[in-house]
Amino acid sequence: MKTPVLVIAAAALTLGAGPAAAADPIVIGHLADYTGPTSDVGKPYGQGVADALAYINKSGGIAGRQLKFETVDYSYNAPRAIATYKKWTGTDKIVAAQGWGTADTEALVAFVANDQVPFYSASYSGHLTDPSGKGTHGSKAAPYNFFYGPSYTDGCRALVQWAAADAKKKGVAQPKFVHMGDNHPYPNAPKAACAEYAKESGFEVMQPIQYSLRPGDFKAQCLSLKDSGAQYAFLANTGGSTISLLKSCETVGVATQFMGNVWAMDENALKAAGDAANGTLFVVGAADWKSEAPGMKTVREISKMSDPSGSEYRAVHYMRGICSVYFMRDAMAAAAKAGEISGPNIKKAMENMKDHVPAELTGVCIPSTWTSEDHRGTTKVFIYQALSKGDKQSIAKIGEADIPRKPEWLGW
Amino acid sequence: MASSASALIPCGQFKTDYRKDTTIFPTPASRSFAIAGVLLLCLVPLKFGNFELLSLYQLNLLIQIGYYGIAALGLNILVGFTGQISLGHAAFFGFGAFASAWLNNRWGIPVFWAIPLAGLMTTFVGMLFGIPAARIKGLYLAIATFAAQFILEDFFARANWFTGGSNGTLAQPFSLFGLEVSGDRHFFYVVLTYVVLLYVLAANLLRSRDGRAFVAVRDHYLSAEIMGINLTRYRVMSFGVSSFYAGVGGALFGHYLSFVSTESFTILLSIQFLGMVIIGGLGSVMGSMLGTMFMVLLPESIQWLSQSAGEVFPAMTEGLAFIKEGAIGLAIVLFLIFEPEGLAHRWKLIKASWKLSPFSY
Numbered sequence: 001m002k003t004p005v006l007v008i009a010a011a012a013l014t015l016g017a018g019p020a021a022a023a024d025p026i027v028i029g030h031l032a033d034y035t036g037p038t039s040d041v042g043k044p045y046g047q048g049v050a051d052a053l054a055y056i057n058k059s060g061g062i063a064g065r066q067l068k069f070e071t072v073d074y075s076y077n078a079p080r081a082i083a084t085y086k087k088w089t090g091t092d093k094i095v096a097a098q099g100w101g102t103a104d105t106e107a108l109v110a111f112v113a114n115d116q117v118p119f120y121s122a123s124y125s126g127h128l129t130d131p132s133g134k135g136t137h138g139s140k141a142a143p144y145n146f147f148y149g150p151s152y153t154d155g156c157r158a159l160v161q162w163a164a165a166d167a168k169k170k171g172v173a174q175p176k177f178v179h180m181g182d183n184h185p186y187p188n189a190p191k192a193a194c195a196e197y198a199k200e201s202g203f204e205v206m207q208p209i210q211y212s213l214r215p216g217d218f219k220a221q222c223l224s225l226k227d228s229g230a231q232y233a234f235l236a237n238t239g240g241s242t243i244s245l246l247k248s249c250e251t252v253g254v255a256t257q258f259m260g261n262v263w264a265m266d267e268n269a270l271k272a273a274g275d276a277a278n279g280t281l282f283v284v285g286a287a288d289w290k291s292e293a294p295g296m297k298t299v300r301e302i303s304k305m306s307d308p309s310g311s312e313y314r315a316v317h318y319m320r321g322i323c324s325v326y327f328m329r330d331a332m333a334a335a336a337k338a339g340e341i342s343g344p345n346i347k348k349a350m351e352n353m354k355d356h357v358p359a360e361l362t363g364v365c366i367p368s369t370w371t372s373e374d375h376r377g378t379t380k381v382f383i384y385q386a387l388s389k390g391d392k393q394s395i396a397k398i399g400e401a402d403i404p405r406k407p408e409w410l411g412w
Numbered sequence: 413m414a415s416s417a418s419a420l421i422p423c424g425q426f427k428t429d430y431r432k433d434t435t436i437f438p439t440p441a442s443r444s445f446a447i448a449g450v451l452l453l454c455l456v457p458l459k460f461g462n463f464e465l466l467s468l469y470q471l472n473l474l475i476q477i478g479y480y481g482i483a484a485l486g487l488n489i490l491v492g493f494t495g496q497i498s499l500g501h502a503a504f505f506g507f508g509a510f511a512s513a514w515l516n517n518r519w520g521i522p523v524f525w526a527i528p529l530a531g532l533m534t535t536f537v538g539m540l541f542g543i544p545a546a547r548i549k550g551l552y553l554a555i556a557t558f559a560a561q562f563i564l565e566d567f568f569a570r571a572n573w574f575t576g577g578s579n580g581t582l583a584q585p586f587s588l589f590g591l592e593v594s595g596d597r598h599f600f601y602v603v604l605t606y607v608v609l610l611y612v613l614a615a616n617l618l619r620s621r622d623g624r625a626f627v628a629v630r631d632h633y634l635s636a637e638i639m640g641i642n643l644t645r646y647r648v649m650s651f652g653v654s655s656f657y658a659g660v661g662g663a664l665f666g667h668y669l670s671f672v673s674t675e676s677f678t679i680l681l682s683i684q685f686l687g688m689v690i691i692g693g694l695g696s697v698m699g700s701m702l703g704t705m706f707m708v709l710l711p712e713s714i715q716w717l718s719q720s721a722g723e724v725f726p727a728m729t730e731g732l733a734f735i736k737e738g739a740i741g742l743a744i745v746l747f748l749i750f751e752p753e754g755l756a757h758r759w760k761l762i763k764a765s766w767k768l769s770p771f772s773y
Contacts, residue, residue, distance in 0.1 A: 077675050077676075078580060078671070078673045079580075079669055079672075079673055079675060079676040082670065082671045086669075086670075087469075090595070091467075091468050091469070103578070103580065103675075107582070107671050110582060111670075183569055183570070183577075185579045188578065
């Protein structure tokens with residue numbers, strides 16, 4: 001049960017065009033969850049990563065070299081991710097990797113630092129943003145971890161800001177805030193930091209409510225939520241379980257304003273949840289499929305790698321997957337210019353990026369900055385709202401927040 | 413390491429007393445074969461320049477067979493020899509993994525010592541959860557051990573001080589006299605040593621007074637009690653021994669993977685362990701190993717098969733995950749129907765047919 005899905009990209013570059021070294025493919029790993037509890041959002045994101053990698057190969061690779069990658073579906077099972085990573089570094093000698101979940105990424109922090117393998121996770125856990133371990137909240141150094149997008153904590157802070165303004169508008173004296181999610185590293189990541197921020201912002205923070213990452217019947221949780229009287233609930237799980245939760249809460253008659261993190265809601269989840277999801281807020285970290293940004297032209301070309309007809313609608317996560325790959329590509333190209341595409345060179349190139357956007361993706365990816373002291377690529381958060389009426393669903397951007405880069409929030 | 417002396421002993425092999433009848437190996441030849449087999453395995457990880465006997469992937473499978481095989485043997489002692497049942501074996505396996513990592517990370521005990529100590533800690537936990545066996549049997553005991561699985565799994569996810577909670581914990585690599593054993597090629601020897609040691613120990617245990625008591629409890633507990641065997645004592649002891657094996661297997665697993673997290677130890681693994689001992693042969697030491705090999709290698713060979721077939725029928729590759737899981741289920745059903753005594757029995761029949769060929773008498 002080690003490598004259920006193998007997608008080895010074309011590496012047909014044997015004929016002696018150019019020096020031998022230049023023709024060697026760049027080996028990278030790609031961990032995805034296509035069958036586990038987060039597969040609902042893992043599929044669009046993983047497809048974005050795989051399509052972007054294939055598209056880069058089609059357009060000539062990086063510095064004349066093709067990318068050779070293996071997509072491994074690890075079913076959100078952290079030990080399996082570690083075993084895969086060890087195989088990659090032991091046998092395949094990867095230069096960098098595109099990862100997925102928080103549990104596995106956080107467990108791999110020490111490994112990737114030791115092996116000097118830049119690891120681009122789809123986990124935006126605040127714990128991964130502190131490259132030197134100087135954060136004041138006991139964070140451990142994560143020098144080789146990168147991710148594209150606002151951290152979970154910053155996403156939650158943006159929603160709390162919105163909620164505070166909303167409560168003021170509605171004249172609620174002491175609004176109540178509650179964190180809802182599974183007891184798992186991913187939903188737990190922003191729990192403490194965001195609760196602290198909510199408290200500072202004048203909320204009464206209620207006891208967190210636990211609901212499984214696997215979809216199920218969550219009426220009991222919804223009743224606890226109703227009893228708690230919280231007006232604002234942060235949903236820290238992924239789309240699949242959010243659908244069940246919203247439906248259960250609709251049945252029970254909960255009037256709470258739900259606010260989902262970046263993986264909690266997307267177009268697919270909205271469609272499945274229907275009216276139960278109406279009004280739910282969620283964090284978005286890139287342009288959406290309907291956007292008219294100039295970079296969307298490239299995104300649509302990339303999408304054709306797995307959907308030649310070009311008719312498929314891509315959920316918001318797809319764009320973030322592409323951005324993650326393109327930031328890695330730009331760092332690799334810069335590393336090649338600096339001499340060699342190696343882990344330390346890629347890291348250095350990443351940390352030299354300032355308000356950087358990959359050239360073909362203007363307007364799609366948020367300009368991002370990494371330094372050797374701070375791996376919070378961006379602190380800009382887009383807040384979207386899910387709208388549903390009968391069988392008509394849509395998403396709309398209702399605001400943007402710029403979370404300050406406070407040094408004491410590093411790695412938290 | 414035949415558990416019961418085979419009826420097929422070559423001419424000239426006479427047993428003149430009971431002691432000779434209970435040797436670990438039925439004949440000197442079978443002992444030589446086993447020793448030669450272990451020596452041969454010692455050569456397996458060697459690498460000469462660019463030439464390697466086994467690839468890292470194959471070596472990884474052998475290591476997996478090693479640590480799972482140890483745990484499966486533990487379960488076989490409980491299920492196959494003592495006639496109890498456990499649906500919580502994976503939890504004990506996990507407890508060993510966490511305990512060893514904890515002893516090493518928290519108390520600085522070298523991994524070399526942490527592994528057997530973790531085995532002892534797991535023994536204690538196993539005996540605790542084995543206490544209901546004193547009173548209940550069969551399906552009821554199955555459910556009681558099922559509870560152990562859930563209680564421990566939840567404990568793993570919450571006990572931050574011990575397991576790192578839902579984040580899991582890092583386990584340091586095995587080290588010997590300050591020398592770090594890194595890489596599969598070296599770790600293979602660690603696992604091999606434990607496998608040989610624990611398998612010989614189990615074969616020995618079953619020749620002893622306690623081992624015979626286990627079998628008596630299994631075969632007819634009332635008669636056993638009348639013969640003066642303390643049922644409670646031996647049932648709980650069997651849980652302890654079984655958990656020791658699970659704990660050591662789990663500790664090896666943890667230090668091999670360098671990361672331990674609760675997701676590895678679900679009820680599914682418990683059932684896989686049961687599958688291993690049933691397929692291998694209940695009440696057979698060697699069968700535990702054969703069953704483990706089967707369970708580890710089956711999905712890999714099916715993957716290999718369907719990938720090769722996938723070049724002709726692309727649908728095969730797409731349905732890979734499903735085919736794999738399905739095949740394991742099918743294999744278990746087929747085994748129960750056609751080979752209820754397990755691979756160990758089949759192996760005996762194969763040996764017999766070599767010896768008897770061409771005359772079947």
